[in-house]
Amino acid sequence: MGAHTVLVVLYEGVQSLDVTGPVEVFTGAGNASGRPGAYRVVTASPGGRPVRCTSGLRLLPDTGLDAVGPVDTLLVPGGPGTRARLSDGPVLEWLRAVDATTAWTTSVCSGSLVLAAAGLLAGRRATSHWACLEELGKLGAEPTGTERVVVDGKYATAAGVSAGIDLALSLAGRLAGDPVAQSIQLLIEYDPRPPYSAGSTASAPAELVARMRANGLAIG
Amino acid sequence: MGAHTVLVVLYEGVQSLDVTGPVEVFTGAGNASGRPGAYRVVTASPGGRPVRCTSGLRLLPDTGLDAVGPVDTLLVPGGPGTRARLSDGPVLEWLRAVDATTAWTTSVCSGSLVLAAAGLLAGRRATSHWACLEELGKLGAEPTGTERVVVDGKYATAAGVSAGIDLALSLAGRLAGDPVAQSIQLLIEYDPRPPYSAGSTASAPAELVARMRANGLAIG
Numbered sequence: 001m002g003a004h005t006v007l008v009v010l011y012e013g014v015q016s017l018d019v020t021g022p023v024e025v026f027t028g029a030g031n032a033s034g035r036p037g038a039y040r041v042v043t044a045s046p047g048g049r050p051v052r053c054t055s056g057l058r059l060l061p062d063t064g065l066d067a068v069g070p071v072d073t074l075l076v077p078g079g080p081g082t083r084a085r086l087s088d089g090p091v092l093e094w095l096r097a098v099d100a101t102t103a104w105t106t107s108v109c110s111g112s113l114v115l116a117a118a119g120l121l122a123g124r125r126a127t128s129h130w131a132c133l134e135e136l137g138k139l140g141a142e143p144t145g146t147e148r149v150v151v152d153g154k155y156a157t158a159a160g161v162s163a164g165i166d167l168a169l170s171l172a173g174r175l176a177g178d179p180v181a182q183s184i185q186l187l188i189e190y191d192p193r194p195p196y197s198a199g200s201t202a203s204a205p206a207e208l209v210a211r212m213r214a215n216g217l218a219i220g
Numbered sequence: 221m222g223a224h225t226v227l228v229v230l231y232e233g234v235q236s237l238d239v240t241g242p243v244e245v246f247t248g249a250g251n252a253s254g255r256p257g258a259y260r261v262v263t264a265s266p267g268g269r270p271v272r273c274t275s276g277l278r279l280l281p282d283t284g285l286d287a288v289g290p291v292d293t294l295l296v297p298g299g300p301g302t303r304a305r306l307s308d309g310p311v312l313e314w315l316r317a318v319d320a321t322t323a324w325t326t327s328v329c330s331g332s333l334v335l336a337a338a339g340l341l342a343g344r345r346a347t348s349h350w351a352c353l354e355e356l357g358k359l360g361a362e363p364t365g366t367e368r369v370v371v372d373g374k375y376a377t378a379a380g381v382s383a384g385i386d387l388a389l390s391l392a393g394r395l396a397g398d399p400v401a402q403s404i405q406l407l408i409e410y411d412p413r414p415p416y417s418a419g420s421t422a423s424a425p426a427e428l429v430a431r432m433r434a435n436g437l438a439i440g
Contacts, residue, residue: 020236058280160409182418189380191419192412198402199411
């Protein structure tokens, strides 16, 4: 049996944590399952060009979108750069073509807006960064607001940025079994203890949420 | 007042999530504090060469270690590549020289082994990836095992991989104030809900911990 290929789409203005959370989890799945090489993570960008993340960090993709082979799990990360992707015909067409044969089509943060713009989330329950939920609805999906990871058929979408870790662990469990996902969680010591309780609009101080909604976000 | 410079050391075999967690947090600090540009994140590698992370992801650093200017916060991420750094004379010497004038010297995961090998954690309370705590003690630090982030003087060390997010939020709070750190937490929607309870040796199934200890870890 060939490796299960996870394809992560890179583009200018992607959020680096949206990328590395899932990448760390999926690359751990082979070793954790005792089958090194069973999971293969490939990164691809338009033209195979290096991309600059929001944070300034620069990533070198493995290949170009056009040179990608069969994809089992497609992952579209988010970030301010999604904005330009929503009307990027060739990328949206590429997504539809790849999605036609995936086992899983997934997103982190505002990556779900791109999937929705490609028409892939029409009428499906999905989520996104909290500041993007309204727009997700306008693009034809049925946004949920309280779940961290939403699965509808083969479509799995995560909430903002750091939620990509939770998404990938959930998927790793479905793909390779609970013990494998648990091993990965222990490997990356994912025992989160945020020093504040401000990670969601429900838990953050109301005044802070209001200010961020008013000022807009750098995040897409 | 000049920008507060956060210098993140990159090297072959670094763990990408150790890098991007803190990078996302610190790059958010300028906007969140209403002073864009107040915090500057710079990545540097030996010779300024691109590095390949454990996950296969390739990162392009901003500059070489030798070309780095004044550093306010130094951050050494972990990963299997730390192994080779522990006896890398020039890198250890570079760390000591930079540390001499930092406000904060910090690490994620096995990055603390490198700080300890440079002699910077002698007699100090510190932490590391759970599988590295014994070695951390042999290198002269006083390992704690249960804290997610340990601060001793200007030295702040984090537990494994994902703990870099908690470390950076703690530091952002100290540097820029609680509301800024909370804004960043909300921006990256860091409201973690791991689908399993296996993120620490205390919470993971005992059998799984024993197996991982016996088989060794790919992580350094």
